[in-house]
Structures are given as C-alpha cells and as structure tokens.
Amino acid sequence: MTVPVTPTLLYLDNITVSFDGFRALNALSLAIDHAEMRAIIGPNGAGKTTMMDVITGKTQPNEGTALFEGTHDLTALDETAIAELGIGRKFQTPTIFEMHTVEDNLLLALKNRRGPLATLLSRGVNQDMVRIDALLERVRLTAQRHRRAGELSHGQKQWLEIGMLLAQEPKLLLIDEPAAGMTDQETADTADLLRDIARSKAVIVVEHDMTFVRDLGVKVTCLHEGSVLAEGSLDAVSANERVVEVYLGR
Numbered sequence: 001m002t003v004p005v006t007p008t009l010l011y012l013d014n015i016t017v018s019f020d021g022f023r024a025l026n027a028l029s030l031a032i033d034h035a036e037m038r039a040i041i042g043p044n045g046a047g048k049t050t051m052m053d054v055i056t057g058k059t060q061p062n063e064g065t066a067l068f069e070g071t072h073d074l075t076a077l078d079e080t081a082i083a084e085l086g087i088g089r090k091f092q093t094p095t096i097f098e099m100h101t102v103e104d105n106l107l108l109a110l111k112n113r114r115g116p117l118a119t120l121l122s123r124g125v126n127q128d129m130v131r132i133d134a135l136l137e138r139v140r141l142t143a144q145r146h147r148r149a150g151e152l153s154h155g156q157k158q159w160l161e162i163g164m165l166l167a168q169e170p171k172l173l174l175i176d177e178p179a180a181g182m183t184d185q186e187t188a189d190t191a192d193l194l195r196d197i198a199r200s201k202a203v204i205v206v207e208h209d210m211t212f213v214r215d216l217g218v219k220v221t222c223l224h225e226g227s228v229l230a231e232g233s234l235d236a237v238s239a240n241e242r243v244v245e246v247y248l249g250r
C-alpha cells in the first residue's frame with residue numbers, strides 16, 4: 001500500500017451541531033490518520049451518533065470544518081457523494097438480505113459498487129469470485145458461503161455486513177457498537193477482525209463494551225456533551241477523573 005504524504009485522513013475542527021439551540025456537538029475536534037483505528041466512547045447523549053452523522057453527510061453542522069483526505073469538504077457533500085469518496089458506515093442492526101446466500105449478499109455489494117453500466121460491461125465473473133473468496137476469508141465466513149444469511153448467528157450477520165462494506169472498498173469505516181449482543185467469543189473475534197481491517201483502512205468504532213475496546217488496543221476518544229473529554233490509551237482515558245465521573249464510574 002502506498003502511504004499518502006499527509007497522515008490525516010479525516011479532520012474535524014470546531015464542529016458544532018445545534019438542535020433547537022441544544023448543542024449535540026459543541027466545538028468538536030478530531031483527527032484520524034490513514035489506516036488508524038480509533039475507539040469512541042462516552043455516555044448516552046455524548047454526541048457519538050451525531051458525529052458519525054456529520055461525517056457521513058446525514059447531518060449538516062452549524063459550524064466547523066470537516067475535511068476528508070485534506071481536500072474534500074464533507075459539509076458541502078451529500079450522503080451519496082460521501083459514500084463514493086470511500087466512507088462506509090455500519091449501523092448496529094445489520095442490513096443484509098436474509099433470504100439470499102452469504103455469497104450472493106457479497107456479490108450484490110460488489111455490483112452495487114460498480115453500478116449497473118459497469119456490471120453490464122463487466123466480463124469479470126471469475127474476478128468477482130476471486131474477490132468474494134478473499135472477502136469470505138477476511139470476515140471468517142468461508143464455511144458459511146452457501147448458507148442463507150438469515151440462518152447465520154448474530155455475530156456472523158455482523159461480519160457479513162462488514163464484508164459487504166469492504167466490498168465497496170472504503171478508505172474509512174464507521175462502525176456502531178459491533179459487539180452489542182455478541183457472545184464473548186464473537187466479541188473477541190470481532191476485535192481481531194477489526195484489527196486486521198485497520199492494517200489497511202481507517203476505522204472508527206463507537207462502543208460501550210470496555211472489554212472489547214481493550215481488545216482493540218487502540219487510541220480512545222471519550223466524548224461528553226458534544227466535545228472531546230479525554231483522548232489517549234484506554235488506560236490513560238480510564239484513569240481520567242472526569243471520564244470516571246461522567247461515564248465509567250456509573
């Protein structure tokens with residue numbers, strides 16, 4: 001992989017989002033490097049979802065700068081344009097096609113990326129299969145290839161959706177509470193999978209499960225009342241008195 005000269009992939013500065021005068025984000029600043037994974041923690045209502053909404057163009061900030069790759073002004077783009085820049089988002093509830101096989105779900109995600117014209121012109125059925133082999137292996141679903149997605153375990157469904165996002169070849173993945181509802185083993189496997197993905201892509205994970213965050217072993221940002229309260233290693237953030245007061249000590 002060629003590493004770009006500027007390390008900052010996502011740059012948020014002084015972002016404010018007001019809902020009827022209430023500041024869901026309050027001068028929030030955050031920078032994510034290429035191939036960096038960052039865990040975002042913080043109490044309910046801290047602004048984590050609103051931050052993801054700003055990055056993906058779902059919500060327009062009232063103030064502030066949001067740059068992707070140093071040049072793309074995210075505040076001037078709609079959700080489709082932002083997805084096309086290479087920002088993929090996974091919500092907590094998987095949006096897979098339950099009646100289709102695992103393989104077909106991935107195939108649909110690949111075609112979705114190319115669009116109808118490219119799909120028509122594509123001679124690449126074999127190439128698709130090579131890509132799908134690699135995706136299946138990556139998301140640990142090779143043995144489930146021909147099963148209907150609806151039959152997968154909760155954790156496997158989450159991984160399939162991550163695979164569908166990877167099919168779109170994003171540069172930045174936003175993932176909302178991936179460990180919610182997972183068994184301990186699935187949670188550990190998911191941390192492993194995300195660490196693997198983060199070797200070549202940037203990943204932002206919002207998560208409340210501190211065991212999982214510890215497994216990720218990455219820099220942590222704690223949000224509170226729409227701003228960054230603390231940032232650093234999980235040990236440093238966990239030792240922060242304010243973080244204990246507003247979040248961990250609850």
Ligand SMILES: Nc1ncnc2c1ncn2[C@@H]1O[C@H](COP(=O)(O)OP(=O)(O)OP(=O)(O)O)[C@@H](O)[C@H]1O
Binds near residue numbers: 019045047048
């Ligand atoms: N569309 C909206 N209209 C009014 N208030 C909103 C809207 N969206 C979010 N808020 C408020 O903004 C604040 C931040 O919400 P947000 O969902 O971003 O928090 P969060 O950190 O994701 O919380 P959680 O951990 O519960 O998901 C909350 O007080 C919420 O009620």
